[in-house]
Amino acid sequence: MVQQQTSDPALLDRAFAALADETRRGVLTRLGSGAATITELAAPSGMTLTGIRKHVDVLEAAGLVTTEKVGRARQVSLGTERLDDAMAWITFYQRLWERRLDGLDAYFTLTKGTES
Amino acid sequence: MVQQQTSDPALLDRAFAALADETRRGVLTRLGSGAATITELAAPSGMTLTGIRKHVDVLEAAGLVTTEKVGRARQVSLGTERLDDAMAWITFYQRLWERRLDGLDAYFTLTKGTES
Numbered sequence: 001m002v003q004q005q006t007s008d009p010a011l012l013d014r015a016f017a018a019l020a021d022e023t024r025r026g027v028l029t030r031l032g033s034g035a036a037t038i039t040e041l042a043a044p045s046g047m048t049l050t051g052i053r054k055h056v057d058v059l060e061a062a063g064l065v066t067t068e069k070v071g072r073a074r075q076v077s078l079g080t081e082r083l084d085d086a087m088a089w090i091t092f093y094q095r096l097w098e099r100r101l102d103g104l105d106a107y108f109t110l111t112k113g114t115e116s
Numbered sequence: 117m118v119q120q121q122t123s124d125p126a127l128l129d130r131a132f133a134a135l136a137d138e139t140r141r142g143v144l145t146r147l148g149s150g151a152a153t154i155t156e157l158a159a160p161s162g163m164t165l166t167g168i169r170k171h172v173d174v175l176e177a178a179g180l181v182t183t184e185k186v187g188r189a190r191q192v193s194l195g196t197e198r199l200d201d202a203m204a205w206i207t208f209y210q211r212l213w214e215r216r217l218d219g220l221d222a223y224f225t226l227t228k229g230t231e232s
Contacts, residue, residue: 009138020132022125025205032212078216083206089141090203096148100194 008085011063015086018062023047024055028064028078035077037070124201127179131202134178139163140171144180144194151193153186 018024027041042052056076059065063081067074134140143157158168172192175181179197183190 009141012141013136013138016132016136019202019205020129020136022129025125025128028209029212032209032216034216078213082213083209086135087203087206087210089135090199090206093144093148093199094203096145097194097198100148100150 012085012089014062015064015081015083018058018064019083019086021055021058023052024059027052027055027059027076031065031076031078035075037073037075039073041076128201128205130178131180131197131199134174134180135199135202137171137174139168140175143168143171143175143192147181147192147194151191153189153191155189157192 023045026045030036030041030044038049038052038056041056042049045052047055053074056065056067056074060067060079063079064083065076066079067076069075139161142161146152146157146160154165154168154172157172158165161168163171169190172181172183172190176183176195179195180199181192182195183192185191
């Protein structure tokens, strides 16, 4: 029996939802090189500051970034969320998926009358 | 330099969005034990058939399930999507995240005037 990881469903919902957008994934990638202001994050995407700020809010709610006022700018850094639960869930799913294939293999082996 | 995986952003959006809901994750877990009809999937969740069908549509658009008419029922099975790209993206992110911590370690080591 494959054991499912126990984790807070709402946290997992927020983490996966935060990752379900290319711009937000781009922001996380950019922050991997160091903190950036909202203006710096907006520049490569061609988005408005308001647009980027909304994406940053979604990432912050998921714990994936933290923000801090520095003078008149808002500085954004990678947060404390390591996505361990998201990783664990996908690992769990892949085990289910492979077990299902093992089941099919066993079935085909059986119907061919051979043993392995 | 951490290399980012190349994958279709829209597929990745759909995969993460599909996973961002506890009911949909529950449906995938259930299907790991074998195919089920919409009615069978609805029973444990206490949701309406229409509600479950909408979740199944989201999962199907992401390639995570396939559906097939069997008589008057719609049978749902795990699909072909293994979530390899989603797994690769989270692995990429965790490397960025750890590298950032390595950077902080290096900084604190430096400010303490020790070398390592």
